[in-house]
Amino acid sequence: MTASIPVRIWDLPTRAFHVALAVLVTAAIATAESGGEWMAWHLRCGEAVLALLAFRWAWGLVGGRWSRFASFVPAPARVVRALRGRTRTADAVGHNPLGALSVWAFLVLLSLQVATGLVADDDIATTGPLNGHVSGRLARAASAWHAGWGADLVFALIALHLLAVAWYTLRRREPLVGAMWSGDKPLPPGTPASRDGAGSRLLALVLFALACAGVWAMLRWAA
Numbered sequence: 007m008t009a010s011i012p013v014r015i016w017d018l019p020t021r022a023f024h025v026a027l028a029v030l031v032t033a034a035i036a037t038a039e040s041g042g043e044w045m046a047w048h049l050r051c052g053e054a055v056l057a058l059l060a061f062r063w064a065w066g067l068v069g070g071r072w073s074r075f076a077s078f079v080p081a082p083a084r085v086v087r088a089l090r091g092r093t094r095t096a097d098a099v100g101h102n103p104l105g106a107l108s109v110w111a112f113l114v115l116l117s118l119q120v121a122t123g124l125v126a127d128d129d130i131a132t133t134g135p136l137n138g139h140v141s142g143r144l145a146r147a148a149s150a151w152h153a154g155w156g157a158d159l160v161f162a163l164i165a166l167h168l169l170a171v172a173w174y175t176l177r178r179r180e181p182l183v184g185a186m187w188s189g190d191k192p193l194p195p196g197t198p199a200s201r202d203g204a205g206s207r208l209l210a211l212v213l214f215a216l217a218c219a220g221v222w223a224m225l226r227w228a229a
């Protein structure tokens with residue numbers, strides 16, 4: 007058997023995105039559940055999540071090799087192989103096929119959560135910043151999704167994510183968490199690495215700054 011060597015899989019921007027997303031989504035949930043005065047912070051956390059998601063959608067096109075969407079398309083054949091426990095080594099370098107499904111679910115559900123939050127209205131004291139720019143009917147439907155199914159699906163996905171990470175770590179002894187922290191996975195020599203140099207980190211910083219500027223401009227326009 008060939009000895010494994012550490013290979014850079016998760017570039018720094020992807021790792022920083024993940025930590026920031028976990029912290030801000032947790033804060034958005036805690037502030038929404040607290041309600042009252044905390045709703046102002048809920049909106050701020052949600053708007054920061056919007057900037058993070060905008061960055062990740064762009065990074066999925068131009069980021070490091072294993073962070074690109076093209077490297078984790080959840081093709082049915084790959085998912086079936088994974089469900090049968092026959093994942094090929096090449097399928098498991100970055101997100102494995104089941105992990106890929108959950109990443110897509112996170113990106114889509116969180117984007118929907120943010121979009122509906124922007125136009126929501128709780129009929130008490132809190133309205134999303136774009137609420138006045140859409141019809142009352144759309145705002146009611148968006149609020150119902152945001153505080154109902156949308157929130158429940160996000161909670162369920164987080165629970166599933168944590169259980170899956172615990173299962174791969176404890177039962178399968180796969181160093182997933184260490185890899186998301188350090189960026190490296192032990193893999194056979196010759197496995198292609200993700201680009202993670204100063205140039206690509208600078209590109210990520212520029213993209214994130216653009217995402218923040220876009221969110222800021224939208225909020226100013228809406229005010």
Ligand code: HEM
Nearest residue numbers: 034038052053055120123124126127128133134149153157
């Ligand atoms: C990270 C994504 C988000 C999550 C997980 C989330 C979660 C929630 C939850 C669980 C509630 C219901 C609170 C309750 O009634 O018990 C809520 C309400 C609300 N959220 Fe968010 N939210 C997110 C993003 C946003 C964003 C980006 C905005 C707007 C900038 C926003 C604006 C609102 C508003 C206006 C309400 C009150 C609407 C209602 O209760 O019908 N949220 N959110």
Ligand code: HEM
Nearest residue numbers: 024027028031032100101102105109112164171182183186
């Ligand atoms: C609210 C909390 C969390 C959310 C919303 C979340 C979301 C995500 C997302 C979107 C990804 C894909 C990363 C990307 O390619 O951009 C991911 C991957 C990952 N997350 Fe989380 N995460 C959360 C908490 C955690 C925690 C607490 C841990 C572990 C201590 C963790 C461990 C991981 C690992 C190991 C991966 C990589 C999985 C793989 O190798 O395919 N996450 N998470």
